[in-house]
Ligand SMILES: *Cc1c(COP(=O)(O)O)cnc(C)c1O
């Protein structure tokens with residue numbers, strides 16, 4: 001087994017252990033246990049070592065720490081906040097926008113992010129077995145004008161590279177395909193995932209590759225992650241970042257500006273800054289649109305244009321991710 005798979009298998013899943021490793025107040029435990037009844041805790045140990053011990057407000061910890069607040073019902077927050085179920089064409093195929101479609105390769109991720117909009121997505125009914133992979137490719141082939149497939153999930157890099165290779169071998173049968181994109185957070189929480197096997201697979205792909213990573217805070221850009229990103233860029237893949245604007249994590253112009261600068265240092269261009277999708281249990285992460293627009297304006301006033309991510313939100317039925325204007 002590749003070393004990263006062993007590391008992933010050893011991820012912390014017990015809230016009591018997470019609190020203990022970081023020397024945090026055991027009083028947080030009942031809330032954490034209540035929250036994990038809905039959505040489990042999962043965080044690789046190497047990511048925990050990047051958190052500040054004894055600080056319950058650490059921005060990396062906030063993204064993974066289950067809180068009692070997740071069990072509160074908030075009007076407007078639901079199980080399928082962006083209309084994924086309606087856009088599901090075949091098991092594993094999500095087609096919302098012209099020319100590109102998402103292939104959901106697995107329900108698993110290397111980390112469980114508390115703000116995730118797919119917390120309650122019924123992945124089990126869509127796992128990509130070999131039979132379903134052929135059905136998914138047939139569905140992709142039938143989409144008019146499709147020239148880009150996006151490997152998503154869950155997180156495609158939570159799968160062994162051999163599985164990814166089987167998927168891209170099946171995609172090679174799509175004549176109109178011009179680009180392959182991957183959306184992944186795995187390298188951020190588990191840089192060891194970027195091993196020679198993965199790099200070899202990427203180098204051997206017949207299409208130009210875009211890889212969209214998911215870094216929310218500049219402190220996530222560890223030396224290990226920067227080395228992994230350099231290796232990924234070395235395969236010829238174009239690296240982009242999407243972040244989610246999160247209360248208590250990165251809702252600060254200084255932090256966002258540093259994130260953009262640190263991403264550029266690591267060879268990654270900022271792509272999207274998403275407003276939170278209203279998934280049940282995530283209301284405590286919300287930054288209202290008006291405040292988001294003000295933060296984004298501050299970023300634009302500080303940074304060169306190419307380091308300002310597009311502030312967007314996903315609106316069900318829209319033809320693309322929509323720019324956030326703060327009106328409405
Ligand atoms: C977000 C998303 C995409 C990608 O949109 P881009 O604007 O091209 O980054 C594609 N398909 C689905 C279903 C999506 O949710």
Ligand code: SF4
Nearest residue numbers: 109112113116154185
């Ligand atoms: S890695 Fe992405 S899909 Fe997985 S839990 Fe985090 S935000 Fe959700």
